[in-house]
Amino acid sequence: MKFSECPSVAICPNLSKRVENFLAFIEKRYPSPTCALIHKNPYELLCATILSAQCTDKQVNKTTPNLFKQYPSPKALSEADITHIEQIVRSTGFYRNKAKALVNMAKAVIERHGGAIPDTLADLEKLPGVGRKTANVLLGNVFNTHALVVDTHVIRITNKLAFVDTLDPLKAELELMKIIDKERWTNFSHQVIFLGRDLCSARSPRCDICLPELIGGG
Numbered sequence: 001m002k003f004s005e006c007p008s009v010a011i012c013p014n015l016s017k018r019v020e021n022f023l024a025f026i027e028k029r030y031p032s033p034t035c036a037l038i039h040k041n042p043y044e045l046l047c048a049t050i051l052s053a054q055c056t057d058k059q060v061n062k063t064t065p066n067l068f069k070q071y072p073s074p075k076a077l078s079e080a081d082i083t084h085i086e087q088i089v090r091s092t093g094f095y096r097n098k099a100k101a102l103v104n105m106a107k108a109v110i111e112r113h114g115g116a117i118p119d120t121l122a123d124l125e126k127l128p129g130v131g132r133k134t135a136n137v138l139l140g141n142v143f144n145t146h147a148l149v150v151d152t153h154v155i156r157i158t159n160k161l162a163f164v165d166t167l168d169p170l171k172a173e174l175e176l177m178k179i180i181d182k183e184r185w186t187n188f189s190h191q192v193i194f195l196g197r198d199l200c201s202a203r204s205p206r207c208d209i210c211l212p213e214l215i216g217g218g
Contacts, residue, residue, distance in 0.1 A: 004162035007207060008214035015162070018214065019179050022161060025213040026191035029198075033190030035141045037061065042117035042142045043074055043109075046127075049134045050101055055092040063092055074115050077106035101129025119143040132170065140186035148173050148180070149189035153196030160200070161214075 012018045036057040039045035047067065051060045067088050071077040077085075085099035092098060105128045109117060117138070118124055124135035133149055140147035150169045154176075158164045164175040180188050199206040 004160070004165075006160045006162070006214070007211055009162045011211075011215045015179070018161065019163065021214050022163075023180075023184070023188070025210065026188070026195055028213075030191045030194045033187050033194060035137070035190065036193075037137075038064065039142075042119075042138060044068055045142055046105070046117055046130070046134070046138055047077075047102055049137045050105065050129045051089055051092045051098055053098070054094060059092055063089055074106040074109040074117070077102060078110045080106075098129075104128035105130065119145070121147075132173075136173075136189075140189070146182040146185050147189075148176055148185040149193075150176070151189075151193060153193045154189060156202060157192050157196055157200055 008018060008021075012021065035045070037045060037048040037052060038061045039048055044064065048060050048064050051063060067085075070088070071080055071085075080103055082099050082103050085102055086095050089095045089098050089102070108127050109115060112118075112126075113123070118127070119139070121132070121135050121139060124130050124138055125132060133151060136147035136149045139145040140149065150173045155164075155167060155169060155172055158172060158176060159167070163179060164172045166172050166175065176188075177185070195210075196202075199209055
């Protein structure tokens, strides 16, 4: 991956203006972004996010209805036979690790939080199978807490635009927090992810569509 490879960086070298243009562009293109993982509550989103590692959201959404039908709560999941969970989630890949993480996560939720999914970054990160990205997904989408999710699309595109200069997710998150208003963090993550899937793919970015917007007023 190359840093600062977007033509807009050379055309509009002022970072604050480039950020302003980019935010206006993604807000216009994706005005009402929502989480692509189908869920009804924090428990369902947590399970879905764990399953989404190295798997498409579409495939996860095909898998979770059966999982939630048979295991509708942390208590039910905590008592599950891991081999049965493996069968249910097999299509999401890395199914043995994911099944183990799901059951152990549920056990921890029962033992430490009385069956309620915790709503703080510190407590979420202590759950088995839950990293900072997963925790931020929960915080921003079901707990109404300002949270910035950094996935591979966010890393790639924000480096491309020279908003950050690191491939480390935590460092990138901290750098982005400095230049993006916190009220926009959750939507920003969704919008950049949508952009990465829609126009700015790694293999064939549609700079012809983005560039005129990104340099607008630059």
